[in-house]
Amino acid sequence: xxxxxxxxxxxxxxxxxxxxxxxxxxxxxxxxxxxxxxxxxxxxxxxxxxxxxxxxxxxxxxxxxxxxxxxxxxxxxxxxxxxxxxxxxxxxxxxxxxxxxxxxxxxxxxxxxxxxxxxxxxxxxxxxxxxxxxxxxxxxxxxxxxxxxxxxxxxxxxxxxxxxxxxxxxxxxxxxxxxxxxxxxxxxxxxxxxxxxxxxxxxxxxxxxxxxxxxxxxxxxxxxxxxxxxxxxxxxxxxxxxxxxxxxxxxxxxxxxxxxxxxxxxxxxxxxxxxxxxxxxxxxxxxxxxxxxxxxxxxxxxxxxxxxxxxxxxxxxxxxxxxxxxxxxxxxxxxxxxxxxxxxxxxxxxxxxxxxxxxxxxxxxxxxxxxxxxxxxxxxxxxxxxxxxxxxxxxxxxxxxxxxxxxxxxxxxxxxxxxxxxxxxxxxxxxxxxxxxxxxxxxxxxxxxxxxxxxxxxxxxxxxx
Amino acid sequence: xxxxxxxxxxxxxxxxxxxxxxxxxxxxxxxxxxxxxxxxxxxxxxxxxxxxxxxxxxxxxxxxxxxxxxxxxxxxxxxxxxxxxxxxxxxxxxxxxxxxxxxxxxxxxxxxxxxxxxxxxxxxxxxxxxxxxxxxxxxxxxxxxxxxxxxxxxxxxxxxxxxxxxxxxxxxxxxxxxxxxxxxxxxxxxxxxxxxxxxxxxxxxxxxxxxxxxxxxxxxxxxxxxxxxxxxxxxxxxxxxxxxxxxxxxxxxxxxxxxxxxxxxxxxxxxxxxxxxxxxxxxxxxxxxxxxxxxxxxxxxxxxxxxxxxxxxxxxxxxxxxxxxxxxxxxxxxxxxxxxxxxxxxxxxxxxxxxxxxxxxxxxxxxxxxxxxxxxxxxxxxxxxxxxxxxxxxxxxxxxx
Numbered sequence: 070x071x072x073x074x075x076x077x078x079x080x081x082x083x084x085x086x087x088x089x090x091x092x093x094x095x096x097x098x099x100x101x102x103x104x105x106x107x108x109x110x111x112x113x114x115x116x117x118x119x120x121x122x123x124x125x126x127x128x129x130x131x132x133x134x135x136x137x138x139x140x141x142x143x144x145x146x147x148x149x150x151x152x153x154x155x156x157x158x159x160x161x162x163x164x165x166x167x168x169x170x171x172x173x174x175x176x177x178x179x180x181x182x183x184x185x186x187x188x189x190x191x192x193x194x195x196x197x198x199x200x201x202x203x204x205x206x207x208x209x210x211x212x213x214x215x216x217x218x219x220x221x222x223x224x225x226x227x228x229x230x231x232x233x234x235x236x237x238x239x240x241x242x243x244x245x246x247x248x249x250x251x252x253x254x255x256x257x258x259x260x261x262x263x264x265x266x267x268x269x270x271x272x273x274x275x276x277x278x279x280x281x282x283x284x285x286x287x288x289x290x291x292x293x294x295x296x297x298x299x300x301x302x303x304x305x306x307x308x309x310x311x312x313x314x315x316x317x318x319x320x321x322x323x324x325x326x327x328x329x330x331x332x333x334x335x336x337x338x339x340x341x342x343x344x345x346x347x348x349x350x351x352x353x354x355x356x357x358x359x360x361x362x363x364x365x366x367x368x369x370x371x372x373x374x375x376x377x378x379x380x381x382x383x384x385x386x387x388x389x390x391x392x393x394x395x396x397x398x399x400x401x402x403x404x405x406x407x408x409x410x411x412x413x414x415x416x417x418x419x420x421x422x423x424x425x426x427x428x429x430x431x432x433x434x435x436x437x438x439x440x441x442x443x444x445x446x447x448x449x450x451x452x453x454x455x456x457x458x459x460x461x462x463x464x465x466x467x468x469x470x471x472x473x474x475x476x477x478x479x480x481x482x483x484x485x486x487x488x489x490x491x492x493x494x495x496x497x498x499x500x501x502x503x504x505x506x507x508x509x510x511x512x513x514x515x516x517x518x519x520x521x522x523x524x525x526x527x528x529x530x531x532x533x534x
Numbered sequence: 535x536x537x538x539x540x541x542x543x544x545x546x547x548x549x550x551x552x553x554x555x556x557x558x559x560x561x562x563x564x565x566x567x568x569x570x571x572x573x574x575x576x577x578x579x580x581x582x583x584x585x586x587x588x589x590x591x592x593x594x595x596x597x598x599x600x601x602x603x604x605x606x607x608x609x610x611x612x613x614x615x616x617x618x619x620x621x622x623x624x625x626x627x628x629x630x631x632x633x634x635x636x637x638x639x640x641x642x643x644x645x646x647x648x649x650x651x652x653x654x655x656x657x658x659x660x661x662x663x664x665x666x667x668x669x670x671x672x673x674x675x676x677x678x679x680x681x682x683x684x685x686x687x688x689x690x691x692x693x694x695x696x697x698x699x700x701x702x703x704x705x706x707x708x709x710x711x712x713x714x715x716x717x718x719x720x721x722x723x724x725x726x727x728x729x730x731x732x733x734x735x736x737x738x739x740x741x742x743x744x745x746x747x748x749x750x751x752x753x754x755x756x757x758x759x760x761x762x763x764x765x766x767x768x769x770x771x772x773x774x775x776x777x778x779x780x781x782x783x784x785x786x787x788x789x790x791x792x793x794x795x796x797x798x799x800x801x802x803x804x805x806x807x808x809x810x811x812x813x814x815x816x817x818x819x820x821x822x823x824x825x826x827x828x829x830x831x832x833x834x835x836x837x838x839x840x841x842x843x844x845x846x847x848x849x850x851x852x853x854x855x856x857x858x859x860x861x862x863x864x865x866x867x868x869x870x871x872x873x874x875x876x877x878x879x880x881x882x883x884x885x886x887x888x889x890x891x892x893x894x895x896x897x898x899x900x901x902x903x904x905x906x907x908x909x910x911x912x913x914x915x916x917x918x919x920x921x922x923x924x925x926x927x928x929x930x931x932x933x934x935x
Contacts, residue, residue, distance in 0.1 A: 099727045107757050109625065109656040133644070135738065135753055142735040142753075149723070149733075149757045152645070155652035158621035161569065181593065181676040182641060189615035193569045193622040212751035213644045248612065250556060250563035255843060257556060257563065261605035263612070264595055275678040278595045278603045282567060282612040374730040 073502070075469045083468045083504045084343055084475030084517060085495075086170070087119035088128045090483045092136070092147045093413075094379070095349060097369045097481045104484050106147050109159060114484035116160045119167055122491035123505050125516040126168025126199060127160065128312075128477055129153050133177055134210040136412035138378060139387055143410075145375050147483075154186045161194035168513030170199035170292060175232040176225075177205075177214040180273060184239035187289045188281040196285030196512030201292035201312060204229045209411045226299040228272050233307055235268040235275060237288065241525035242266040245283035287522035290513050305331035309519055310343040312477060316452040321346060321472035343517050348452035348476040352489050356455045363454045366481055367445045376441035379448065382410045383419050383426055393441040397433050402426050452476075460490075461497035468503065540866060540904050541876025541918065542896070543633075543767075543819065544579050544888055546572070547590035548610040551823050551850070554843035555883035556610050558836075562885070567614060569622050575885060576623045579630055582892030583906055585917055586631025588664055588767065588878065591616035593637050593673045598846070600687050602672045608845075617649050624657035631914035633662035633767050638707035639700060640668060640677040646707070647714035647754055654759035659913030662765035665708055665782070667700045667775070701778045706745040708766060708782040713741035715763055716925045717753035739927040761915045762922045769821065770803075771851050780806030784920060785817040787878050789852040796820060796872035804873075815919045820866075820874045821852040825882035826859050826890035833857050840882065852880060859894035867904060 073080055089112065090096040097103060105111050116127045131153050136143040153171040160169055169190065173183055183200075191198035204225040211217030220228060242264045250257050264279035293300065293308035296315075304311040305328055315324040325344050332342055351363030371379070373393040381388045384402040386409060391398065402422040419425050433443045453460045467473055480486025498504035510516060549556035549563050556563035565571040572589075579587050596611050597604040616634035624632055632653060636646055646663070654661030669686035683696045719737035726732075741752035768783035770776040779786040780803045788803070790796035804816045825840075827833035837856045841848060848854070855862055866877055879895075881887030899905035915922060 098725060098732055099730075107655055109658070113625070133755060134751075135755060142733070142738050144731045144733050144735045147732055148738075149718070150755050151655060152648040152652040152756060154615075154618055155621045155649045156656060158618040159625050159652075159656035162573075162622050162625040177642065178645070179640065179677050179679070185593075186615050186618065189618045192567045192614055193618055195569070212749070214642050214750075215748045216642075243612070248564065252557045252559075252561070252563070255554075255557060255608050257609060258607040258611055261607050262603075264603075273678060275676055277672045277676045280593065280595055280613055281615070372730040 078469075080502055081468050081474065082518070083464065083498060084345060085122070085124045085504065086126045086128050086168075086345065086475070086477040087115055087124055087487055088130070088347060088477050088479040089115055090147070090480055090486065091130050092132060092150065094146050094370045094375050095479060095481055096147050096483065097366060098147050098483075099369060100482055102482050102485055106483055107149055107151060109156070111484035112151070112156055112160055113163050115480075115487060116164050116167055118484075118487045118491050120164045122487075122495040123508060124167060125475070126170045126197075126513055127164075128170045128201070129157065129172060131172040131174065131203070132412060133174060133205075134213055134412045136410070137209075138381060138410045143378070145372070145378055154190060157198070158190055158193050161190070161197065166197070166508040166511060166516075168197045168199055168290070168516060169194055170201055170290070170513075172201040172203055175202055175204050175229045176220075177210065177216055180232055180235035180239060180268070181275060181279070184236045184279065185281045187236075188240060188284045191284030191286050191289055192281070196514070198284070198286065199290035199292055199310075199513055201294055202229060202233060202308075203294060207411070223299070226295070226303045230303060230307065231270045231272045233291070234270070235273045238266045238268045239279045240283070240288035242279040243281075243283040244524050245287070246524070248282060283524070286512050286514050287524070290517065290519065301328050302331060304328060304342065305337070306335045308342060309514075310345055310517065313344060313346045313473070315473075316346045316348050318467065318470070318472055321467065322470065325471050325473060340518060343475070343519075344473045345475050345477050346452075346473050347479055349479050349481065350453040350460060350490065351451045352453075352455070352457060352460060352494065354456060356459050359455045359459070363451050367450065370481070371441060371445045371448075373441055376444045379444050380440055382413075383422055383429070385409050385422060391440065394439045397426070397429055397440045397443055399430070457493035457497055461494050461501070464494070465498060465501055465503045538875070539906055540870060540899065541585045541817070541819065542582075542891075542899075542905065543586045543588060543631075543876065543878040544584055544891060545588045545590065545821070545878050545880040546575055546884065547880070548596075548613065548884070550883035550887065551880040552825070552840045552844070552848060552882040553609040553846075554840045557843050558840075558883050558886060560886045561883060563610065566610065567612065572619050573623055573626050575888060576627055576630060576632070578885060578888055578892055580627050582896045583909055584630060584891075584896075585876065586633050586662060586765075586914060588633045589616040589619050589635060591635040591637070592666070592670075593640060593668055593676060594670050600670065601685050617653060620661075621653050621656055624653065624660070627657075629660070629909040631660050631662055631765065631917065632657055633664055633765065635664040635666050637668045637673075638665045638704045640673060640679070643707045643710040643748065644714065644750055644754070647711040648756040650711065650764050651715055651754065651756040651759040654761055654764045655756075659760035659915070661759065661761065662767055662914060663711075664767045664769065665704055666769075667704045669697060669700055697774060701774050703747040705778050705782055706743070706747055710741065710743045710748075710750050712763060712766075713743060713926070714750070714752055714754040715759060716927055717741050718756075718758040719925050719928050720758055720762075723757065758925065761913045762925065763915075765914050765918065765920070776803060777806055779803070781810045781812075784915075785819055785876075785918065787819050787821050789821045790869070790872070791853045793869060793872040796869055796874055800873035814921060815875070817875045817918060818873065819876040819878050820869050821878045821880065823850050823852050823854045823880045823882055824862060824887055824891070825856045826862060826887055826894065828858065828894075830857055830861070837882070856882075859890060859898045862895055863898040863902060863904070866899070867902065
């Protein structure tokens with residue numbers, strides 16, 4: 070039964086996205102059903118599944134250097150990714166409505182190039198491009214780039230904001246009405262000075278003419294993924310959507326209220342920032358079977374070797390002699406700026422390793438857990454475990470209760486890990502009236518309810534200080 | 535009748551290579567930024583069994599001025615990123631090679647390497663790359679990271695030094711891109727459930743390039759592409775770029791206007807390839823701008839119309855051919871005698887002159903036994919007779935072969 074209101078409030082529409090399985094231990098490559106992580110057929114399968122289920126968008130993460138641990142390339146998880154822009158452009162050919170969101174680093178790129186790539190992707194997908202803006206100033210990744218180096222944490226968002234400001238100046242350098250291509254008069258452009266831009270700040274000093282006319286969405290939908298105070302403020306000021314890891318009910322509600330509360334300062338409405346946690350799920354015929362499946366998946370995600378490696382990330386030291394079926398280390402982690410694990414996103418790092426390790430030890434003792442069991446219990450429980458009905462109930466409740474506006478689902482199997490969700494959970498959400506049965510619009514901004522961007526006011530956009 | 539069939543490529547750019555081509559009745563100037571336009575063009579080229587298409591690009595707005603925008607309103611301005619156009623077309627085509635242009639001057643070799651590797655993955659072995667140097671001073675300002683230089687066409691010592699540096703940097707960029715393509719051995723992914731290892735890290739390699747312009751550690755984040763090394767195509771019409779192209783490219787494009795020049799340049803390129811230790815077929819293609827009609831008078835009339843619209847005399851590095859498909863077939867076969875293995879045709883107008891290539895030139899060459907009558911299966915490299923190269927880092931290559 071479709072209700073138009075939930076406890077007196079209008080029923081919120083859920084937003085859903087498909088995260089291509091990543092290069093961490095969430096992805097179970099050892100399963101017989103697990104396919105290629107590089108063949109285009111895998112990307113096509115997941116994207117077409119998401120589109121069949123009327124998802125808002127497909128999401129691709131990025132990492133610009135192979136991860137290392139203890140000075141060696143990390144070999145226990147999936148290794149290898151495509152180029153973000155290139156694979157999304159190819160996916161635009163095999164999908165029609167699905168948004169195409171790519172993570173692109175603002176550190177190891179230049180605004181002019183990134184802006185023309187996103188503008189091109191938006192043209193080539195007829196308005197479906199999104200940019201998850203990330204920063205990473207580790208010198209380790211920088212060794213692959215001209216612009217290497219290191220920037221302290223507190224300066225990263227400042228630079229990212231300037232990078233975005235520069236990119237926006239480029240996106241806005243064409244109004245979108247310049248090309249008339251009148252064969253009779255011979256007038257291709259209505260104005261001679263198209264694409265003119267200038268941007269100057271402490272990080273970027275660029276000017277000239279932009280190559281790529283205004284794209285269908287004006288610019289890509291902007292995602293932000295950081296969780297720090299600066300990250301939240303950056304999102305409130307600039308982003309259209311925020312990608313979070315606050316998947317639990319209470320933490321999610323607090324985060325939601327916090328970031329939505331910041332929007333007013335920037336003259337933005339509540340619905341102009343979409344909050345989407347990344348979420349995993351274990352779906353089976355019954356809740357009991359799902360519990361069992363969830364446990365099996367977690368064990369597959371944390372092999373004995375992986376348990377040691379994950380413990381090393383917390384203890385920040387070589388634990389290769391440790392027995393994964395024995396107790397966790399009895400000593401405190403090595404606290405140092407030099408980390409045993411390199412190339413992982415900072416949000417995954419342990420903030421207070423000594424305190425965390427002590428909690429782990431206490432829990433292992435109290436519950437008689439081995440190191441591996443402890444890792445399974447503490448790091449990898451799926452966000453949603455149950456039958457299709459249980460999962461649909463829970464997803465809908467979270468959205469209606471303002472824990473979030475929807476979810477970015479991370480399947481653990483490539484590329485078929487979303488198939489059952491699409492076939493079984495989505496119809497239940499549709500029956501409730503909480504999720505679209507058809508796409509109402511054509512662009513990703515349409516799907517996310519963001520409304521159209523106004524065309525830039527002046528032919529020449531000038532930003533800077 | 536030639537002994538060896540020709541290779542044929544078509545160069546795609548906007549509404550065609552004549553600046554007034556967009557005004558022709560068949561032109562689609564309002565579609566240039568739509569995916570459908572590019573899919574239609576490349577599918578048409580594939581119907582003609584062509585080896586490959588190239589897609590032009592640049593990091594500045596098109597201009598008649600060598601130093602900045604020309605503010606003209608009567609020519610096509612604005613374009614899409616060529617690598618992404620190629621990727622967008624890839625899943626909707628199945629045989630033709632896709633060779634986008636990408637600039638090496640202000641860009642990151644690491645990004646270029648994985649972008650072209652991914653193009654090769656999404657096209658299942660049809661990817662290529664035309665590395666391009668940017669000498670335009672306004673592109674320096676678009677990136678804001680180097681000292682600006684002046685008009686690159688001034689022939690003085692300072693400019694020559696800039697140009698030499700740009701091509702040295704381009705050589706380094708191609709070298710890094712090629713090393714990164716090899717930084718994964720083909721069988722690096724092992725998925726060994728017993729040991730829990732997804733990859734054999736002994737088959738992933740640091741490239742450790744350190745040069746004047748950048749250094750890159752590696753390995754790539756992208757596994758080795760299906761062709762091992764996607765096809766590198768470079769355009770060269772002067773001595774410094776010819777040396778770069780001979781050293782770095784699998785197919786060199788040159789712009790001779792007669793057989794004597796073509797023969798001399800082919801000899802120079804082949805000698806430079808040998809000196810650089812490069813083996814395999816020496817592919818040197820001639821570039822021509824072409825306008826084709828069923829009879830000469832129609833061709834001349836269309837050309838005259840384009841020139842009248844344009845109001846400036848057409849200028850090109852490449853030889854211009856305005857005439858019939860039979861006449862063009864005669865010219866190509868004559869030029870081939872100078873040692874060219876193929877041609878890249880730049881249609882004066884799109885889609886019109888591409889249609890003429892597919893519908894008239896190709897059948898004419900086929901009648902003369904100078905062009906394939908069907909695609910065979912296989913990658914772009916295979917079509918060009920290029921072996922899939924052994925991985926430079928592989929220690930187990932013998933065992934695999």
